[in-house]
Amino acid sequence: MLKKRLLASALALVIALGIAGCKSGGGTSPGTQGNSSGIGGTSGGSADISAPLSWKPGSTVTIYVGAGAGGGTDLMVRAIAQAYEQYFGVTFQVVNAPGGGGGIAMQQVWDAKHDGYTLCGIHEGMHPLAVTDCFAETSEVWDIYMCAGSTPVLSVNKSSGIQDFKAFLEYAATKELNAGASTPTSVLGLSYAQLENLVKEDGITFNFLSYEGSNPTNVGLLSNETEFIITNYSEQIDYIASGDFVPLVAMSTSPVEDPVVGTIPSICDYYPEYADYQQLMQWWGIILPADCPDEVVQAYRGAWPEVMKSAPVQEFIAAQNISAYGYLGEEASELCKGLDAAFSYGLWDLGLAAHDPAEFGMER
Numbered sequence: 001m002l003k004k005r006l007l008a009s010a011l012a013l014v015i016a017l018g019i020a021g022c023k024s025g026g027g028t029s030p031g032t033q034g035n036s037s038g039i040g041g042t043s044g045g046s047a048d049i050s051a052p053l054s055w056k057p058g059s060t061v062t063i064y065v066g067a068g069a070g071g072g073t074d075l076m077v078r079a080i081a082q083a084y085e086q087y088f089g090v091t092f093q094v095v096n097a098p099g100g101g102g103g104i105a106m107q108q109v110w111d112a113k114h115d116g117y118t119l120c121g122i123h124e125g126m127h128p129l130a131v132t133d134c135f136a137e138t139s140e141v142w143d144i145y146m147c148a149g150s151t152p153v154l155s156v157n158k159s160s161g162i163q164d165f166k167a168f169l170e171y172a173a174t175k176e177l178n179a180g181a182s183t184p185t186s187v188l189g190l191s192y193a194q195l196e197n198l199v200k201e202d203g204i205t206f207n208f209l210s211y212e213g214s215n216p217t218n219v220g221l222l223s224n225e226t227e228f229i230i231t232n233y234s235e236q237i238d239y240i241a242s243g244d245f246v247p248l249v250a251m252s253t254s255p256v257e258d259p260v261v262g263t264i265p266s267i268c269d270y271y272p273e274y275a276d277y278q279q280l281m282q283w284w285g286i287i288l289p290a291d292c293p294d295e296v297v298q299a300y301r302g303a304w305p306e307v308m309k310s311a312p313v314q315e316f317i318a319a320q321n322i323s324a325y326g327y328l329g330e331e332a333s334e335l336c337k338g339l340d341a342a343f344s345y346g347l348w349d350l351g352l353a354a355h356d357p358a359e360f361g362m363e364r
Contacts, residue, residue: 055295057117060091063286064109065121066102068213071182072235076147076284076316077121083310087303094121098212101125103134106287110135114289116296123284124149124187127336128343130360131353138360139336142287143297145304146327146335148317149283150232152191152251153264157221158244165248165270168228172204179206180217180226187282188214191230191251198271221245232282233264234320253279259321280342281335283325304328337362 063081067073074096081092097105102125112118120142129135156162162171171177181192196206211217214231221229222244233256239245241260249267250256253275256264268274288300307313308326317324327335341364344357 055116055293055299056088057090059117060093061117061119063092063094063119063121064097064105065094066097066105066126067121067123068098068215069096070215071213072150072232072320073121073123073284074213074215077286079312079316080121080147080286080307082312083307084303086310086312087306100134101129101132103129106135109287110137110289114292116288116292116300118288120287121284122287124280124282124339126287127339130340131344131355131357133354138340138362140333140361141290143290143292143300144328144332144336145286145300146283146325146332147285147308147313148322148324149281150234150320150322151254151256151282152188152230153233153236153247153256154195154228154230154249154251154267155221155236155240155245155247156228157224158246159224160227160246162248163246165265165267168248169199169202169204169270172199172206173202176205176207177227178209178225180209180211180220180229182211182214182217182231187280188230188232190280194274194277195230195251195267198267198274218245233258234322237320257321280339285325301328
């Protein structure tokens with residue numbers, strides 16, 4: 001019962017922050033952090049990744065990224081683009097198209113010819129877009145490649161003098177703090193909503209400032225426009241290493257191990273009830289329309305294991321101390337189907353979704 005009540009409250013705030021701006025993105029229908037040694041994603045679908053390639057791009061491929069420049073999604077996708085360039089021997093250009101929780105970039109790809117020359121770089125914020133009218137379809141219309149992910153971390157500026165989450169709570173009880181986060185429908189937005197619910201009983205309130213991407217959110221804290229932020233650990237790692245950011249808690253049931261500051265504790269150390277929330281997976285990767293010709297899908301699936309092992313991707317994963325996934329095919333499809341439902345039914349139960357998830361074939 002507690003789990004359902006907390007999830008409902010969190011999702012209500014997420015939608016209040018983000019749903020209003022999604023209508024224009026619709027369009028036509030069709031953890032402990034670490035460098036994981038296990039790379040999944042050899043399963044599923046009609047494409048045989050061991051078969052000789054009968055297709056490869058003969059000219060430039062464009063990847064529209066559903067996030068701003070400089071954030072985790074952007075940087076991960078650029079590493080993937082470099083790996084694809086090495087594999088196929090053609091240019092993969094990255095174009096940032098933020099907005100609508102990723103729906104704007106997804107729509108651009110969907111409206112282009114489904115021929116393998118237009119891909120989308122995306123994150124977990126794609127999952128509730130169908131029921132919020134930010135994109136007309138669920139994840140089932142995409143062939144999905146889930147590369148890696150990170151954990152949301154709450155941090156303050158070094159100038160605050162705050163060194164742990166207990167001191168943060170004591171300070172937050174004395175005034176309304178400016179909070180920063182991005183993409184309200186993503187894990188970051190949900191983490192902020194969950195935090196608000198956790199501290200509400202202690203009489204703590206925040207003034208939320210929304211940014212178009214994690215990089216602007218980090219800059220907001222660096223300039224003291226905000227007093228704390230929640231962005232992914234990998235997107236903060238350089239600021240933590242420089243001493244500009246002090247990480248206080250990981251917004252997850254597990255801590256994060258940082259090479260500079262050591263253990264970043266789980267928020268469950270302070271609020272055990274956080275474990276009652278719906279825990280959602282954060283990820284970055286690539287999608288392309290699932291109805292692309294079979295030889296196109298086969299080529300991209302065949303390339304994926306090499307992309308995951310490539311120097312650009314492995315160096316990014318190691319440098320950012322994030323978890324490698326490598327999921328594709330049926331494995332990725334099933335994971336994303338569950339994430340679609342987790343978000344979408346929560347919104348529908350609150351009366352905040354534009355569509356019944358059952359219209360899209362989702363099951364509870």
